Amino acid sequence: MKKIIAMLLLAALLLTGVSALAEGKTIVYWTMWESTEPQGQVIKEAVAAYEAESGNTVDLQFKGRTGMREGLQPALDAGTVIDLFDEDMDRVNVSWVDYLLDIEEMAKAANYEETANAGLIGAAREITGGTLKSIPYQPFVFAFFYNIDIFNEAGIEAPPATWDELLEACEKIKAAGYVPITSDDAYIITNLGYHMARLIGEEGVRRVVDNGEWAEEPAVLKAAEAYADLAEKGYLSPTIASSVWPTNQNGEFAMGESAIYLNGSWLPNEVKEMTGPDFNWGCFSYPAVEGGIHGVEAANFGSQVLAINKDSQVAQEAFDLIVKLTKGEFDAKLSIESVGIPADANNTEWPAMLASAKSVMDNLSVRYSWAAGIENNINMTAYIKQAFQQLCGGQLSPEQFVETLENASN
Amino acid sequence: MKLNRTMVVVFLTPALLLFFAIFVYPIARTVVMSLFSVENVTSSMNEWTFTGLKNYRDLVQTSLFRQSMWNIFRIWLVGGLVVMSFALLFAVILNSGIRFKRFFRAVIYLPNIISAVALATMWLQYVYAPRWGFLTNLFSWLGLEGLAATQWTAAGNKFWALTFAYCFGMVGYHMLIFSSGIEKIPHEFYEASSIDGASKPRQFTQITLPLLKGVIKTNITMWTITSVGFFVWSQLFSTVTTDLDTITPMVYLYLQVFSTGNTVMTREAGLGAAVGVTLGLCVVLIFVLTNLFIRDDELEY
Numbered sequence: 001m002k003k004i005i006a007m008l009l010l011a012a013l014l015l016t017g018v019s020a021l022a023e024g025k026t027i028v029y030w031t032m033w034e035s036t037e038p039q040g041q042v043i044k045e046a047v048a049a050y051e052a053e054s055g056n057t058v059d060l061q062f063k064g065r066t067g068m069r070e071g072l073q074p075a076l077d078a079g080t081v082i083d084l085f086d087e088d089m090d091r092v093n094v095s096w097v098d099y100l101l102d103i104e105e106m107a108k109a110a111n112y113e114e115t116a117n118a119g120l121i122g123a124a125r126e127i128t129g130g131t132l133k134s135i136p137y138q139p140f141v142f143a144f145f146y147n148i149d150i151f152n153e154a155g156i157e158a159p160p161a162t163w164d165e166l167l168e169a170c171e172k173i174k175a176a177g178y179v180p181i182t183s184d185d186a187y188i189i190t191n192l193g194y195h196m197a198r199l200i201g202e203e204g205v206r207r208v209v210d211n212g213e214w215a216e217e218p219a220v221l222k223a224a225e226a227y228a229d230l231a232e233k234g235y236l237s238p239t240i241a242s243s244v245w246p247t248n249q250n251g252e253f254a255m256g257e258s259a260i261y262l263n264g265s266w267l268p269n270e271v272k273e274m275t276g277p278d279f280n281w282g283c284f285s286y287p288a289v290e291g292g293i294h295g296v297e298a299a300n301f302g303s304q305v306l307a308i309n310k311d312s313q314v315a316q317e318a319f320d321l322i323v324k325l326t327k328g329e330f331d332a333k334l335s336i337e338s339v340g341i342p343a344d345a346n347n348t349e350w351p352a353m354l355a356s357a358k359s360v361m362d363n364l365s366v367r368y369s370w371a372a373g374i375e376n377n378i379n380m381t382a383y384i385k386q387a388f389q390q391l392c393g394g395q396l397s398p399e400q401f402v403e404t405l406e407n408a409s410n
Numbered sequence: 411m412k413l414n415r416t417m418v419v420v421f422l423t424p425a426l427l428l429f430f431a432i433f434v435y436p437i438a439r440t441v442v443m444s445l446f447s448v449e450n451v452t453s454s455m456n457e458w459t460f461t462g463l464k465n466y467r468d469l470v471q472t473s474l475f476r477q478s479m480w481n482i483f484r485i486w487l488v489g490g491l492v493v494m495s496f497a498l499l500f501a502v503i504l505n506s507g508i509r510f511k512r513f514f515r516a517v518i519y520l521p522n523i524i525s526a527v528a529l530a531t532m533w534l535q536y537v538y539a540p541r542w543g544f545l546t547n548l549f550s551w552l553g554l555e556g557l558a559a560t561q562w563t564a565a566g567n568k569f570w571a572l573t574f575a576y577c578f579g580m581v582g583y584h585m586l587i588f589s590s591g592i593e594k595i596p597h598e599f600y601e602a603s604s605i606d607g608a609s610k611p612r613q614f615t616q617i618t619l620p621l622l623k624g625v626i627k628t629n630i631t632m633w634t635i636t637s638v639g640f641f642v643w644s645q646l647f648s649t650v651t652t653d654l655d656t657i658t659p660m661v662y663l664y665l666q667v668f669s670t671g672n673t674v675m676t677r678e679a680g681l682g683a684a685v686g687v688t689l690g691l692c693v694v695l696i697f698v699l700t701n702l703f704i705r706d707d708e709l710e711y
Contacts, residue, residue: 069670077452095669095677186650239540242561242568245649247539375651375673378665379474382652386565393564408473 024055025314027321029084030072032304035062038269038337039138046330050321056314058321072096076309083312084321089120089302090369092134093127100133101308106319107132115327115345120303123367134305137326138334139341140265141283141361142190142300142371148280148356150178150259159284161296163226166287170235173259181230182237182258186245188392189385191262193374195223198292206373209380212409214402224391224398226289231394241393250274262286268353269339283357285364298366303343383408437690444683451667451679458680465684475685478657481569485658486637489577494629496581498622501588502614515589519582526579530646533575538562563647568655572647580636584629591625592618627704634696638689659685
């Protein structure tokens with residue numbers, strides 16, 4: 001009897017071993033997307049294709065943005081097996097840098113950079129002190145998106161490249177019966193960040209925000225005067241001071257009542273159900289301002305990135321999966337389905353809705369971080385937002401705006 | 411009956427161990443953490459740097475945190491008065507023998523079973539929407555153009571818009587607690603007082619209110635606890651970036667601990683722990699004050 005039991009156990013062990021070999025390795029992948037989002041859908045397809053080709057298994061877990069931001073690091077600290085994860089480029093390479101595997105050699109061996117976006121790879125490498133620890137995908141650019149049909153109807157021949165040209169365009173749009181510029185509470189502060197960065201660069205913006213130099217830095221008043229001027233001339237949405245995202249994005253802009261909205265290149269995807277396929281998308285970089293140090297060549301651009309846990313036992317397999325996700329067929333599919341920018345340089349065709357963003361992206365040489373640093377001080381963002389909304393709504397003068405923020409920072 | 415000590419130990423130990431692991435340890439760790447500079451909640455203790463009361467001093471000196479405390483105090487006080495008043499009023503009306511009592515009780519309680527996300531979206535995108543919102547349309551229809559033009563979610567108004575929307579959903583919950591207290595009061599009291607000629611308002615002030623002291627205390631404590639944890643509504647009324655009108659200490663804590671905003675910032679779990687301890691002390695303080703000012707008369711009925 002004992003012999004029979006021993007034989008059975010041995011057979012079971014052998015079977016388990018054989019099946020494990022047959023199943024290959026398992027890669028645990030935590031993603032920031034939801035399974036219902038276009039990105040999630042394409043990732044699912046790419047994972048299925050990878051599994052079929054490699055014989056490996058991917059434990060794909062859709063965590064969403066909040067799940068990643070709240071849960072990834074505690075899970076890693078608790079020893080949860082997570083081989084691969086993705087999130088925003090800055091968050092991964094700054095907040096979670098201690099958990100990242102250096103993938104420089106793997107990228108070299110795969111000749112990865114030959115067909116990668118050099119600017120984004122450079123940005124990812126720069127954040128981690130010159131070593132590649134993440135692979136960018138789903139690139140984005142933050143710029144003024146506009147409704148080409150409204151521009152055409154207003155007789156605007158070319159998108160504005162300078163502030164004066166923007167004022168001219170706004171006048172024509174207003175005359176044509178549209179609201180020239182709109183925004184929501186979630187993004188309105190980026191207008192101020194960009195304007196100040198045009199004048200004094202991102203370093204200057206960070207200095208003002210971090211050190212509370214609102215009254216000391218003349219660029220603050222200049223930027224405030226520029227937006228007070230827009231408000232006074234009626235170029236800003238009458239509800240700009242109270243609009244809670246996505247009210248104006250979905251209402252005024254997507255419905256074709258307003259012409260211009262400063263936002264990321266994810267905007268067409270977010271509103272495509274409202275705009276329909278006939279919406280003519282345009283994009284132009286934040287215009288150069290008089291006496292500024294940056295022009296249309298500077299903007300916030302970035303991407304999501306994929307990174308491998310330094311303790312992963314399946315690092316090479318995880319890297320192969322990254323290649324599957326970010327090159328060729330599935331990068332193109334991700335771009336089409338999510339109306340996003342492709343990461344693979346060989347995928348030269350951008351979605352039609354983002355065609356005009358390509359020229360903006362191609363002309364960028366200076367990278368700002370998010371909102372050019374205007375949200376760099378967690379204790380000031382709410383004050384800046386409220387004061388700027390009131391400035392745009394005509395409730396604060398430029399001088400009062402500066403005074404309000406100077407007082408708030410003390 | 412002879413006390414079997416072994417059995418006491420056997421039955422109590424698992425419960426005590428769980429209590430210590432789930433409640434005592436996290437509380438103690440949070441209190442200790444609040445005295446250190448700690449980057450992440452899961453950072454090991456050898457990465458902590460002792461800073462004494464610095465986190466608390468920083469909080470006191472940070473105007474945004476003071477604003478968040480002011481917001482939550484107003485939500486607690488003003489919102490509390492409104493919610494408790496309506497909850498008690500509805501509870502009294504429902505227990506006064508009206509018809510369709512169960513229907514009305516269900517209707518008033520209904521907002522509690524709807525997701526806060528759905529409710530907040532309804533308020534923001536339908537009721538308060540500046541151009542085609544319910545309030546705009548209603549006031550336009552009434553010819554009150556001044557009110558119709560009000561931007562309910564503009565700075566200054568947004569706090570009250572948020573508080574009103576939140577209170578709307580909370581009345582039913584506290585009404586049920588009041589109602590259960592009123593139902594326990596014997597009808598004979600009311601019958602006897604009616605025979606003696608007491609009016610309904612007099613019955614309310616002389617019978618109902620005094621006999622509801624314990625329930626009132628429970629309601630105040632529950633309201634305080636939910637107010638201190640005010641988070642979801644605040645997040646929904648300012649979706650991406652924080653807002654002076656909607657920030658609460660829990661949102662501030664969340665920002666510091668998880669750095670979930672658009673910009674990646676240094677996380678300060680120690681500071682977050684100090685916020686948590688401060689909020690815990692607020693709840694204890696209110697609980698003590700409630701017990702001090704609202705004494706149970708230990709009536710038996």
